[in-house]
Amino acid sequence: MATSATASLDLNLQRLKALSDEKRVRILTQLAGGERCVCDLTDALDTGQSLLSFHLRTLKDAGLVTDRRAGRWVHYSLNGDALADLEDFLRSIREASAATPATAEACCD
Amino acid sequence: MATSATASLDLNLQRLKALSDEKRVRILTQLAGGERCVCDLTDALDTGQSLLSFHLRTLKDAGLVTDRRAGRWVHYSLNGDALADLEDFLRSIREASAATPATAEACCD
DNA sequence: TTGACAAATCAAGTTTTGTTTATGTATACT
């Protein structure tokens, strides 16, 4: 068990919601290649600046990305720890499942 | 690298969407405790039967759960492989991120 | 200080998604 205990169910849910949009997932894969400023992302994702800003805020509120101001530009980068937390959350469900006997309680017999 | 290559980006996205609802996450945590029939889940989640059926279908369409008919009852159980695929997908993004040099290409200097 | 540029915010409109209610289908029991 790693750091998953640090992320509450609500936080994990917020992060899952943040990842439930294609554009936001694409943003993350872009950021996986390193820090990016918004102007680069608008080019890469072919999206309006305002819309991109909206999605970046969603990701930032969920703690999945961080931002850094540099002059006129704002650089975004991926927060790997948040992703790791989410992996741990999913694993905890999966491992609980694996631990249950194959023949679980019959529900209504 | 495990089985993640088997799940396309679209499938991973569909699964992330399926996990972006609190009730559906709670269903999964219930199923982590073993196979459950719908009637048990309605009790556990305090949700109408119809609504539960809707959410179960969403999970099933995403491949996150499987169902098994037994007489009048339908038993649902969690598909651990699908969760594992999702973990691998998140990890692949995270590890790509970790592999990039700390000082990435400056975007607009 | 003025103008230009990068990005965020706001206020709309549109689309998706979740919820409810009613109905349909399948199985079991008598």
Add this chain to the structure above:
DNA sequence: AGTATACATAAACAAAACTTGATTTGTCAA
């Protein structure tokens, strides 16, 4: 057969999310 139970589906509605366009904030350069 007929009835009851367990679950799925359909339509109508409500709520949330996404998208767009206009405006605002912050920064830099002349």
